Amino acid sequence: MKSVLDTRLHNSSQLAGFAKREDLSFFLNTVAHIQYREVPELAPTVELLDRYRKRRLAWPEYAEAYVALLRERDVASRLPRELFHDGCLLCSEHEPDHCHRRLAAEFLSKQWGGGVEIVHL
Numbered sequence: 001m002k003s004v005l006d007t008r009l010h011n012s013s014q015l016a017g018f019a020k021r022e023d024l025s026f027f028l029n030t031v032a033h034i035q036y037r038e039v040p041e042l043a044p045t046v047e048l049l050d051r052y053r054k055r056r057l058a059w060p061e062y063a064e065a066y067v068a069l070l071r072e073r074d075v076a077s078r079l080p081r082e083l084f085h086d087g088c089l090l091c092s093e094h095e096p097d098h099c100h101r102r103l104a105a106e107f108l109s110k111q112w113g114g115g116v117e118i119v120h121l
Contacts (some may be wrong), residue, residue, distance in 0.1 A: 002086040003035040004028055007042040007101050009049055019090075037083070041075050042104045059098050066100050067107055075104075076111035084108070088121065096120040 004024070011021045025036035044052075044066055052062040070076075093099035102120070109116035 001034060001088050003037055003083075003088070004090050005037050005039045005042075005084065005087045006090045007039055007104060008091050009040075009043040009046065011038065037087075039079070039083070039089075041073050041079060042070070042089070042100070044100055045069065063103055066103050070104065070107050076108055079108075081108075081112055084116070 006021060006024070011019075011024075021036070021038060028034040028036050048057075048062065048065055048069065051057045052059075057065065089101040089105060091099055091101045093101070096102040102118075105116065105118045109118060
């Protein structure tokens with residue numbers, strides 16, 4: 001892995017704990033020579049995340065709205081594919097089942113015509 005791509009909406013809040021963007025960037029670089037990059041284009045909006053967390057949206061509706069957001073933002077064209085080479089998407093969910101990083105990886109793979117290896121750590 002050459003880089004960690006942070007897709008979190010709130011990556012500098014107290015809730016991020018030891019994984020605040022400044023701390024994480026420092027430790028990744030110092031300990032493992034891994035580059036830290038924020039990729040806000042892959043973060044959900046405040047409103048979308050809030051609706052999901054307050055259970056106003058079930059997972060299938062959240063997933064559909066998030067993928068629509070990625071299309072609207074045109075992330076497949078705006079983000080260089082090379083950015084993701086040997087990269088690891090980071091968010092706050094520990095499992096990929098209900099996680100926007102999985103949705104983003106699958107969306108980009110589909111938009112780019114495959115050839116993207118997705119491994120959940």
